[in-house]
Amino acid sequence: MAKSQHAISPTRAEDYPQWFQQVVKAADLAEVSPVRGCMVIKPWGYALWENMQRVLDGMFKETGHQNAYFPLFIPMSFLEKEAAHVEGFAKECAVVTHYRLEMGPDGRLVPAGPLEEPLIVRPTSETIVGAMYAKWIQSYRDLPILINQWANVVRWELRTRMFLRTAEFLWQEGHTAHATEAEAWDETRRMLGVYARFAEHYMAMPVIQGEKTAGERFPGAVSTLSIEAMMQDRKALQAGTSHFLGQNFARAQEIKFQDQQGQEVYAWTTSWGVSTRLVGALLMTHSDDDGLVLPPRLAPQQAVILPIYRDDAQRTAVLDYCRALQQQLQGVTYDQSPLRVALDDRDMRGGEKNWFYIKRGVPLRLEIGPKELERQTVFVARRDTGEKASVARAELVATAAQRLDEIQQALFQRALALRTAHTRGIDSLDEFRAFFTPQNAEEPEIHGGFALCHWCDDPSVAPVLDALKVTIRCVPLDGDHEPGRCIFTGRPSRQRVVFAKAY
RNA sequence: CGGGGCGUAGCGCAGUCUGGUUAGCGCGCCUGCUUUGGGAGCAGGAAGUCGCCAGUUCGAAUCUGGCCGCCCCGACCA
Numbered sequence: 001m002a003k004s005q006h007a008i009s010p011t012r013a014e015d016y017p018q019w020f021q022q023v024v025k026a027a028d029l030a031e032v033s034p035v036r037g038c039m040v041i042k043p044w045g046y047a048l049w050e051n052m053q054r055v056l057d058g059m060f061k062e063t064g065h066q067n068a069y070f071p072l073f074i075p076m077s078f079l080e081k082e083a084a085h086v087e088g089f090a091k092e093c094a095v096v097t098h099y100r101l102e103m104g105p106d107g108r109l110v111p112a113g114p115l116e117e118p119l120i121v122r123p124t125s126e127t128i129v130g131a132m133y134a135k136w137i138q139s140y141r142d143l144p145i146l147i148n149q150w151a152n153v154v155r156w157e158l159r160t161r162m163f164l165r166t167a168e169f170l171w172q173e174g175h176t177a178h179a180t181e182a183e184a185w186d187e188t189r190r191m192l193g194v195y196a197r198f199a200e201h202y203m204a205m206p207v208i209q210g211e212k213t214a215g216e217r218f219p220g221a222v223s224t225l226s227i228e229a230m231m232q233d234r235k236a237l238q239a240g241t242s243h244f245l246g247q248n249f250a251r252a253q254e255i256k257f258q259d260q261q262g263q264e265v266y267a268w269t270t271s272w273g274v275s276t277r278l279v280g281a282l283l284m285t286h287s288d289d290d291g292l293v294l295p296p297r298l299a300p301q302q303a304v305i306l307p308i309y310r311d312d313a314q315r316t317a318v319l320d321y322c323r324a325l326q327q328q329l330q331g332v333t334y335d336q337s338p339l340r341v342a343l344d345d346r347d348m349r350g351g352e353k354n355w356f357y358i359k360r361g362v363p364l365r366l367e368i369g370p371k372e373l374e375r376q377t378v379f380v381a382r383r384d385t386g387e388k389a390s391v392a393r394a395e396l397v398a399t400a401a402q403r404l405d406e407i408q409q410a411l412f413q414r415a416l417a418l419r420t421a422h423t424r425g426i427d428s429l430d431e432f433r434a435f436f437t438p439q440n441a442e443e444p445e446i447h448g449g450f451a452l453c454h455w456c457d458d459p460s461v462a463p464v465l466d467a468l469k470v471t472i473r474c475v476p477l478d479g480d481h482e483p484g485r486c487i488f489t490g491r492p493s494r495q496r497v498v499f500a501k502a503y
Numbered sequence: 504c505g506g507g508g509c510g511u512a513g514c515g516c517a518g519u520c521u522g523g524u525u526a527g528c529g530c531g532c533c534u535g536c537u538u539u540g541g542g543a544g545c546a547g548g549a550a551g552u553c554g555c556c557a558g559u560u561c562g563a564a565u566c567u568g569g570c571c572g573c574c575c576c577g578a579c580c581a
Contacts, residue, residue, distance in 0.1 A: 036572080124581095155580070158504070165580065239581090240581085273581075274581085309539090350539060350540060350542095351540085355542050503580095
């Protein structure tokens, strides 16, 4: 008996947040853990993250960075050093106050051995890294320091969603120190560029590079740059950030050095990061009502071979053909690596196995049965378009890389088309309100998008945005800088900024 | 942390208002047979301290109190 038309219920149009949860489940990416607010990342989800890590790590190294590792725990006093930083993170920190457990009178364990100074579990590592940099840097010759770490961090979020906001998450955080302001600014922009390139070239996710307004800035930063992407529900997702920290942390933590003139001066620092949120971003950019859709460059498996047979005789012949095909395809180079092609000979019904891979988003499914053996063909199904065709075996091997590349490009173009279709320059407050107001207030349908508007930093703007649940995503770095008038106050504006509802 | 909802088999639920034999159903799981090119059919089977603790009662999944957890909506956030 065939199930409903789509593998995922509800569909995107019916209930987008529920659809998201169902895709995570159907693709077996992760599940909620017994630990409040934390998720277990399952092998398929983790393999995806590993691919992201591998590519990003290569990009960081190409731009001169080295990996290191700093402690999970940070003395509480470290966090107090930078005023804005404390305020930003204090209310969401896990705090370690004891170092052992004892059996209580009721037979249950109770914390014992109070710590003299509580430790916090890092929500981010600027302070512990800065403390070390203060020791490592004495001379301008010690600069720049360009370090990245892959780590987990904890932010005690009140409301969590898998991959998008969990109490513990995996990320990388780059921390650099420079002799000059200009050099630190270059670094901040360079790493934002790395993120943008990764998002677009690997994730096939178009992004807007921009600068955050004061209200959205990282606590303690002078300036925060971000990449912003539009999800399929037209909401914005901040997918990566790069902070110019100025000398704020350097002053707070005495990161100083002697310059060429023998003067003692403070260093200029930056920090930048992306997290497992990128997995959520990838999901919401490409997936459909049948489950996950993966861009080939990041797919843990780029193709899967599905043997079809009735009896043992067929099984042997089909599997031989499949193994030979797998070997041939593994000899193909795609994105500078051998093509990742799996052969699934599990004893499972054909339809069920097919859906297994549809839901997991494998870009190409290659069905091999007696007919294919006879004709020396492969039955190829494309995940992104659903297109299916019988292709000569030799031709498939010859065009496999090109086919994956087509999928990669098609996904990017489709995402870009969605963003373009729902990005609009808006010049009046009425139109702005209409753009961000759903037709059905009870059950809001997918609506809105990115509004490009003139704006000025005036306190009267905030209540209007709050009422609509709209935020300023960023001031685009490469937007046209035509001047105009703020749609809220009528005052002069230097350029348009991006407004959207956001995750 | 405020408002609302929910905890019963691995998952999803019914039963609770109106206490009463052995707590059911669907999916999944196990075994067998038949099947197998888009989510199989039949037969048999395993699996539950009804979230936890206390109370009321001859008797509690059901009533009362407390606690814990999860989900949704707000405020906060990568």
